[in-house]
Amino acid sequence: MGPIAQPLLSWFQANKRLLPFRQEPSAYHIWVSEIMLQQTRVAAAIPYYERFVAALPDPAALAACEPDALRKLWQGLGYYNRVSNMQKAARTVCERYGGSLPADYEALRALPGIGDYTAGAIASIAFGLPVPAVDGNVLRVFARLYNDDSDVTRPAAKRAFTRRVVEQMPADAPGPYNEALMELGALVCVPGAPHCEQCPLADLCRGRAAGRQAELPVKPAPRAKEQVPVTVALVYSPAGLLLQRRPARGLLAGLWQPAAWEGSLDREELAARLAQIGVTVEWGQALPPARHVFTHKVWRLGGWRGRAPAVPLPEGWVWAAPHQLEQVYAVPNAYAAYLGR
Structure with missing residues (x-):
């Protein structure tokens, strides 16, 4: 366990948001929430999440849902291929794993629409497996912590940041650690000017010590649409x-x-x-x-x-x-x- 874990976990315990998918952190609930949150702010996603899991409480219900009814449930979230892939994955879960998401990172990663981050979130939070869950929030936190101006959109840089996340991970709390990093990036180590005065890792942050926290992470300019x-x-x-x-x-x-x-x-x-x-x-x-x-x-x-x-x-x-x-x-x-x- 690296030096950031203990202050980070203490901060998370005191400051984490009471979100519905944290009240009942089943693998299915975590999966649904993470797919919804890929392109949607938490506050906007919560009503959709609650409606979705009330109508489709498990993978079997999702697998059996009529496609037009499924798209109607998703209406307003956009990126409809996400829910189409969720249904494909739910059918695979029912066919291969008895209707429950597998407690295995590689098996999760192989399901349609589930990438490295989502597989890591489900595996660590629901099943306690020691795997990273590295999203944009986590990349931003670690770019600042290490004062690293690597282009975080490049695969090699993301792999290097992921290794650092794993090095700092406590073996007995991988899920809370991953959640805490995401939460820190969402609430404190935000894009632009971070709230360093609220950060439990401020004294360990090399980017802050160098006065470069607002410049990091480095990303290329977006292409014109x-x-x-x-x-x-x-x-x-x-x-x-x-x-x-x-x-x-x-x-x-x-x-x-x-x-x-x-x-x-x-x-x-x-x-x-x-x-x-x-x-x-x-x-x-x-x-x-x-x-x-x-x-x-x-x-x-x-x-x-x-x-x-x-x-x-x-x-x-x-x-x-x-x-x-x-x-x-x-x-x-x-x-x-x-x-x-």
């Missing part, structure tokens, strides 16, 4: 809002959306696209400009509102009544500016 115009037709009939299902693969796979196409289309071009499915639109107001940021691209949205008769629709298209929008069809947040979410 591709700007993609998207034209939306928000078409209502007496039966509800016109929705189309997105393709089964790719961005937002399998979700439902208002009629929309990439590119800057005018009303006549939109009308021609809709005519191909038998929908004749009377156009109304233009939609206000909106944008939605994905990992590698930005959608710049615009378009028009319209009304149409409730004609029969081909496969992959539906008229969604208000209660169906609320309860049945998972529509991504990319369209929130137009759907009041």
Whole structure:
């Protein structure tokens, strides 16, 4: 055990947040929470977590859930491939491990959607296995502790930081140690200017001693995101809002959306696209400009509102009544500016 473990664990015991997945830290609960928290702040994720585990309390329930219902449960969290991979993993868990996540790091790591960090979090917190769980928070803490300006996005640097995490790990408390490091990075050793006056490791921190804590960790400048115009037709009939299902693969796979196409289309071009499915639109107001940021691209949205008769629709298209929008069809947040979410 290295010198940071004892002050870190004492600090964690006194300051850790009372989060629902810490109240019942089963392997399944830790898994669900860690997947949700990959791209979502803790405060925002908690209601989703509570709803999800209430509806799907174990891997067997997750494995058996109908895909549209699963996407609806996930609606609002984004990155829907995460929950698709969770269902694939749950089915593997039921087929190979009797419905319980395995107490084995390599077996966890082999499940769909579970990487080094998530496998380490489950293995150490749920099963007490002495394995690291190194996320962005932990990399930031160790870059500052060691005054190390290696590029933390590079695999070699991450491996070196991980070795340091393991060197400092107490053999009898790997789970609390990993949680404490994450918590320190989330609450104290934050991006930008850290709260060094609150840090239990301040006296051990080489970055602070050198006055470089705000400069670390080192990361390359982010690449510019591709700007993609998207034209939306928000078409209502007496039966509800016109929705189309997105393709089964790719961005937002399998979700439902208002009629929309990439590119800057005018009303006549939109009308021609809709005519191909038998929908004749009377156009109304233009939609206000909106944008939605994905990992590698930005959608710049615009378009028009319209009304149409409730004609029969081909496969992959539906008229969604208000209660169906609320309860049945998972529509991504990319369209929130137009759907009041």
